[in-house]
Amino acid sequence: MGDQIARIAKDPVRKLGPKDRLIGAGLMCLEQDVEPGHVAFAAAAGIRYDHPDDPAVRKLQKLVKDQGIRGVMRDVCAIDLGGPLAERIEEGNQRLERDGWLQ
Secondary structure, three states: OOOOHHHHOOOHHHHOOOOOHHHHHHHHHHHOOOOOHHHHHHHHHHHHOOOOOOHHHHHHHHHHHHHHHHHHHHHOOOOOOOOHHHHHHHHHHHHHHHOOOOO
């Protein structure tokens, strides 16, 4: 497990795309009637990930600051803001805040 978080989380804008790792997996879960809670929590963490040396992270965090996570879900993830995946991602974000994961 020598892989560093910065490498794994690098370029979150791409990884949060509608057909990529996190959102694509969450949407696939829903298509198969599988609860996407853990995937959505990972997506929320990806949205809130902050690393000053990654240009994509800076872009993402500016969007979070300007439009909130719903702006990211709309503009980056391209998901229905009234849908179940968006709801689970918002729940994940609340959990990150409530449990002290965010500074």
